[in-house]
Amino acid sequence: MITTVRALGLAAIALLTVATAIAQAQTPGSVQTQFLPIKDEPEPKLLVDQPLAEPLTTRGVAIIPYRTENFRILPIFGPGASDVSPRVGHLHVNVDDLPWRWADAGGTGAIVLTGLPAGKHKVLIEIVTPEHRVIGGQTASFTVPAIHGQHH
Structure with a gap:
């Protein structure tokens, strides 16, 4: 007992x-909550890999994996979204320094490019705020091989 x-x-x-x-x-x-800004929040990071080898060499398809840290890719735009934590925004993607780019707010973890002509290419991927201010970016450079039977 x-x-x-x-x-x-x-x-x-x-x-x-x-x-x-x-x-x-x-x-x-x-x-701490994800619904309010956090003081001293770590800086957002973008990590971009080179295109996956197999789809590039066999089909000429560039699948470029990426991931973010301390940053979420969401279809949210405008100044009201700047106070969300962790930070939110979208990607800007530019191919071969052309004068146009597109925004990607899907957060799929990969940029997929098809129909590029054979030869050397570079793709700049940037993370940006909901107001389109660039936070950072990385470039993937690769060569699309000439593939028999495909017309570009």
């Missing part, structure tokens, strides 16, 4: 210690 009482007493002390730690961790102003 004394062992049971002692075990229950130790369990109560442990529970009280855990409850106190949780209460201290959740004091006002210390809880």
Whole structure:
């Protein structure tokens, strides 16, 4: 009986210690949520890989994988979206330094290009704010091989 009482007493002390730690961790102003801006939030990053080898060499299709850190790709535009945390925005994509580009707000994790002529190409992928301010970017350079039986 004394062992049971002692075990229950130790369990109560442990529970009280855990409850106190949780209460201290959740004091006002210390809880972080994705719905409010976080001070000192890490900078967003864009990481772009080279196109996947197999689709490029066999079909001439450039599938360029990318991922972001501390940044979500969403179809949200305008100044109201700038205070969301983690940061949100979209991609700007430019092929071969042409004077036009397009926005990608799908967040699929890959840019897919088909129908590029055989030869060297470069694709600039940038992460941008909902107001189109460029945060950062990376370029993927690759060569589309001449594939017999395909017309470009």
